[in-house]
Amino acid sequence: MIAIVDYGVGNLYSLKSSFEYLGIPTIVTRDKTEIENSDKILLPGVGAFRDAAKSLAGYGLDKVVREQASLGKPMLGICLGMQMLFDKSFEYGEYDGLGLISGNVRPLAGAIPETLKIPHIGWNALHFPKNKEKSPIFKYVEEGECVYFVHSYYAADCDESVIATAEYGMEVTAAAAKNNVFGCQFHPEKSGEVGMKILRAFHEYRA
Amino acid sequence: MITKRIIPCLDVKDGRVVKGVNFQGLSDVSSPVELGKYYSDNGADELVFYDITASAEGRALFTDILKEVASKIFIPLTVGGGINTVADFDRVLKCGADKVSVNSGAIRNPGLIEEAAKIYGDQCVVLSVDVKRVDGVFRVFAKGGRENTGMEALEWIRRGVESGAGEIVVNSIDTDGVKQGFDLEMLEAVLNIVNVPVIASGGAGGIGDFVELFHKLPTVDAGLAASIFHFGEVAIPDLKRELHKENIIVRL
Numbered sequence A: 001m002i003a004i005v006d007y008g009v010g011n012l013y014s015l016k017s018s019f020e021y022l023g024i025p026t027i028v029t030r031d032k033t034e035i036e037n038s039d040k041i042l043l044p045g046v047g048a049f050r051d052a053a054k055s056l057a058g059y060g061l062d063k064v065v066r067e068q069a070s071l072g073k074p075m076l077g078i079c080l081g082m083q084m085l086f087d088k089s090f091e092y093g094e095y096d097g098l099g100l101i102s103g104n105v106r107p108l109a110g111a112i113p114e115t116l117k118i119p120h121i122g123w124n125a126l127h128f129p130k131n132k133e134k135s136p137i138f139k140y141v142e143e144g145e146c147v148y149f150v151h152s153y154y155a156a157d158c159d160e161s162v163i164a165t166a167e168y169g170m171e172v173t174a175a176a177a178k179n180n181v182f183g184c185q186f187h188p189e190k191s192g193e194v195g196m197k198i199l200r201a202f203h204e205y206r207a
Numbered sequence B: 001m002i003t004k005r006i007i008p009c010l011d012v013k014d015g016r017v018v019k020g021v022n023f024q025g026l027s028d029v030s031s032p033v034e035l036g037k038y039y040s041d042n043g044a045d046e047l048v049f050y051d052i053t054a055s056a057e058g059r060a061l062f063t064d065i066l067k068e069v070a071s072k073i074f075i076p077l078t079v080g081g082g083i084n085t086v087a088d089f090d091r092v093l094k095c096g097a098d099k100v101s102v103n104s105g106a107i108r109n110p111g112l113i114e115e116a117a118k119i120y121g122d123q124c125v126v127l128s129v130d131v132k133r134v135d136g137v138f139r140v141f142a143k144g145g146r147e148n149t150g151m152e153a154l155e156w157i158r159r160g161v162e163s164g165a166g167e168i169v170v171n172s173i174d175t176d177g178v179k180q181g182f183d184l185e186m187l188e189a190v191l192n193i194v195n196v197p198v199i200a201s202g203g204a205g206g207i208g209d210f211v212e213l214f215h216k217l218p219t220v221d222a223g224l225a226a227s228i229f230h231f232g233e234v235a236i237p238d239l240k241r242e243l244h245k246e247n248i249i250v251r252l
Helices: A013-021 A032-037 A049-058 A061-070 A192-204 B032-041 B056-072 B086-094 B104-108 B111-120 B153-163 B184-191 B207-216 B236-245
Strands: A002-005 A026-029 A040-043 A075-078 A104-107 A120-125 A146-151 A153-156 A162-167 A171-178 A181-184 B005-013 B047-051 B077-080 B099-102 B125-134 B137-142 B147-152 B167-172 B198-201 B222-225
Touching: A002 A013, A002 A032, A013 A026, A013 A192, A013 B056, A026 A032, A032 A061, A040 A061, A049 A061, A061 A075, A120 A162, A146 A192, A153 A171, B005 B032, B005 B056, B005 B198, B005 B236, B032 B047, B032 B056, B047 B056, B056 B077, B056 B086, B077 B125, B086 B099, B086 B111, B099 B111, B104 B111, B104 B137, B111 B125, B111 B153, B125 B153, B137 B153, B147 B153, B153 B167, B153 B184, B167 B184, B184 B198, B184 B207, B207 B222, B207 B236
Parallel strands: A002 A026, A002 A040, A040 A075, A075 A181, B005 B047, B005 B222, B047 B077, B077 B099, B099 B125, B125 B167, B167 B198, B198 B222
Antiparallel strands: A104 A153, A120 A146, A162 A171, A171 A181, B125 B137, B137 B147
């Protein structure tokens, strides 16, 4: 059972539906015990970092998520949920993340050429670092396949954990991982067949 | 790089797609779910569902159908039609929509864009504008293009983006239905004043019109059309192959 952590941020309908479509059981929950009893954890999120971090902590779930990650439970953060896995975010201030993957979340503005529109929104191709083995969550995905992005901030200072990038005026971190903890900046639940392949691979992943 | 998007638009009335379609292999050509799935499986990058229902009953049917669409189709969904309040945003977003398109509702209440953008984020708010030339000036039309609001379109769009619209759909009434190509002059004028994605709508008659659009206006983000897709005049996979051949970056 995959626990989709519901901490009051964003709409979980599509995410839950996509696992249903794949025939993978999930539970949408903010209950500590249910999260502890799950096989895997999915951390979603849209909106602003500060509000999301506050909300997660408000339910006492930051501790639970950190604890479960350190026990080796597979975990996938999506979009803002991915950004929360890092040390810090500089979105409208400076806020602490979960610190599960080293790195910081910084604005695309200033990092990419001014001619490019922000947010980085739309379908963009995934590229896998040539010097690394392909991450298990991408085992069904080919180099160059497209996924759907919507974001204005990106994960920086995390070279060693980058498992996929997308080209948008620079190499934008598309996905990162450290041991059992994975994060996708894009939305697999909105990325058609390619997204489904990633969710399936996460389900099949054994730490 | 980010790909150019191809977006079919489906008009829905009382939970059914209006305007007949003639795809083979679809058992129910007016089912938004079947048609949406068909498009999603055939290369559409995003779907727009436009609710043209006037009644409360029809609106409820639309919400039900939207939920069903969102539970089976996993590409971005934009919903428009009858969006007048933040409660309307809430209603369709809870059913799985990713973006909400406002048009007349924002004309009646310009504060709606800012209010919605603050709650749901800019990326969620699409400003759709029906524009027509009147004495050489681009004017905003309301009520499905029937009524001249007298507002200057470029000013309206600029203000919309300032208020938080994260994307603009420019529907040219002058070229809509004419099938002689997109309104490049109008689109260029809009591209010059905004830095958010711009979606071209109105006038596509064939594959060549999309090629021309993306070649002549490289900063336009997407092309939207309805009937040429529904009636099979343009098949999206063919369109995308042709765009790819023309060195326009698309998702194949």
